[in-house]
Amino acid sequence: MSHPKPKSNLVSSYFALLHSSPNPTHLRHLHARLLRTSLYDNVILSSKLLLMYSQLGKLSPHSLSVFLHMPHRNIYSWNIIIGEFSRSHLPHKSIDLFLQMRHFNQPPDVFTLPLVLRACAASGSVKLGVSVHGLCVEMGMEKSLFVASALVFMYVTFGKVLDARVLFDEMPERDAVLWTAMLAGYAQHEEPMLALSVFRQMVSAGVALDGVVMISLLLACGQLGWLKHGKSVHGWITRRCLALGLNLGNALVYFYVKCAALGYSYNLFDKMPERDVISWSSIILGYGLSGNVDIALDLFDRMRVAGVKPNDVTFLGALSACTHTGMVERAHTYFEMMKEYGVAPELKHYACMVDCLGRAGMLEDAERFIEEMPVEADGAVLGALLGGCRVHGNAEVGERVAKKLMGLEPEKASNYVMLANIYAGAGRFEDAEKVRQLMKQRKLSKVPGCSFDLI
Numbered sequence: 001m002s003h004p005k006p007k008s009n010l011v012s013s014y015f016a017l018l019h020s021s022p023n024p025t026h027l028r029h030l031h032a033r034l035l036r037t038s039l040y041d042n043v044i045l046s047s048k049l050l051l052m053y054s055q056l057g058k059l060s061p062h063s064l065s066v067f068l069h070m071p072h073r074n075i076y077s078w079n080i081i082i083g084e085f086s087r088s089h090l091p092h093k094s095i096d097l098f099l100q101m102r103h104f105n106q107p108p109d110v111f112t113l114p115l116v117l118r119a120c121a122a123s124g125s126v127k128l129g130v131s132v133h134g135l136c137v138e139m140g141m142e143k144s145l146f147v148a149s150a151l152v153f154m155y156v157t158f159g160k161v162l163d164a165r166v167l168f169d170e171m172p173e174r175d176a177v178l179w180t181a182m183l184a185g186y187a188q189h190e191e192p193m194l195a196l197s198v199f200r201q202m203v204s205a206g207v208a209l210d211g212v213v214m215i216s217l218l219l220a221c222g223q224l225g226w227l228k229h230g231k232s233v234h235g236w237i238t239r240r241c242l243a244l245g246l247n248l249g250n251a252l253v254y255f256y257v258k259c260a261a262l263g264y265s266y267n268l269f270d271k272m273p274e275r276d277v278i279s280w281s282s283i284i285l286g287y288g289l290s291g292n293v294d295i296a297l298d299l300f301d302r303m304r305v306a307g308v309k310p311n312d313v314t315f316l317g318a319l320s321a322c323t324h325t326g327m328v329e330r331a332h333t334y335f336e337m338m339k340e341y342g343v344a345p346e347l348k349h350y351a352c353m354v355d356c357l358g359r360a361g362m363l364e365d366a367e368r369f370i371e372e373m374p375v376e377a378d379g380a381v382l383g384a385l386l387g388g389c390r391v392h393g394n395a396e397v398g399e400r401v402a403k404k405l406m407g408l409e410p411e412k413a414s415n416y417v418m419l420a421n422i423y424a425g426a427g428r429f430e431d432a433e434k435v436r437q438l439m440k441q442r443k444l445s446k447v448p449g450c451s452f453d454l455i
Helices: 008-019 024-035 044-057 059-068 076-085 089-101 112-123 126-138 143-156 161-170 176-186 191-203 211-224 227-241 246-258 262-271 277-289 292-304 312-325 329-342 347-359 363-371 379-392 395-408 413-425 429-441
Strands: none
Touching: 008 024, 008 112, 024 044, 044 059, 044 292, 044 312, 059 076, 076 112, 089 112, 089 227, 112 126, 112 413, 126 143, 143 161, 143 176, 161 329, 176 191, 176 211, 176 329, 191 211, 211 227, 211 246, 227 246, 246 262, 246 277, 246 329, 262 277, 277 292, 277 312, 292 312, 312 329, 347 363, 347 379, 363 395, 379 395, 379 413, 395 413, 413 429
């Protein structure tokens, strides 16, 4: 006597119910039903269950708990849990699960490896990333478009753009994702000419262009200060009726800021339906660096009122604005405020504070501030103080700072020129001549100004 396939219709029904679960409570009821029957043993249903918990915001512990108690697992269930943790900004957990998968002798497939490579990139695990690359080669999967795109992305994230380019060039075929990854790599690591070269090759290859490509293109144009070209990209976006989403809006704001077209930048910023810390920081930094102090600081206050937490770039914009007008007390207020928001000062913030004190003529205070810094001062910090000494004609402090700078940057001619000018301004012409002679001995010369056309 023949028997029908057991519970096949029931499996389909429960799969549909799981797929349409509106909330975690409904999902838990289905979970309980599956546990009361042998249907929980079905790897398709249990895999769907863990996926739905994750998509309803219950990745940990619900999805993970389901996965760990699954009677049977296949590559699909492993890929789900590894991928969900990777996408949920928990790359270390994703990597741990991959290592467990290897321990259980479950071989990865062409979908597993990209997930793990992206987790390695997000976690900064260079050594493990290189090992996974070796596994890709060993398994003959390095030429898969999925895997190759993830490898390029990983090496770009690690700052190894040359390694990414080697992989890119070795690919027998390339899709839009791979092209975009290489373009973004050059743009993100400030290689705008190479980025534009890749873009031209993309166009020649007939690759479909989208908003992600435009973001990298705007980044490259901004780095070059190519206002005309960037405006053409903006026009292309408008003609294609691309929605001004957060990432694309931020890229346009950043581009116009880099090109000092603050009017365009602010108009875009003002029309953005959604703004994040990047949007606010870009516009604040733009106005701060350009000396539009009132606008920059007003934007900073508006940002805080809007409940957006400032980051290191935001504070750099506020400090830069204070520097332009010598607002020492307000600069100190913002510098101390960084602690409230858990933002650790970097050398660029210290340089702003020193520059602000130096411009206000508080040179001894600036020197003391440098001595009390928890990190060693770099050329930018000391150079800011030397510039203040030049403006206020303080040869005593300038001499001390210049000696430190010459030890730190012995080949930088501008430091010697600055000291010579300080001596000359103070009437110490013999000392100024000694500095010039030292420059000749070290074969240093001030680079003359020049201009050239980029295109």
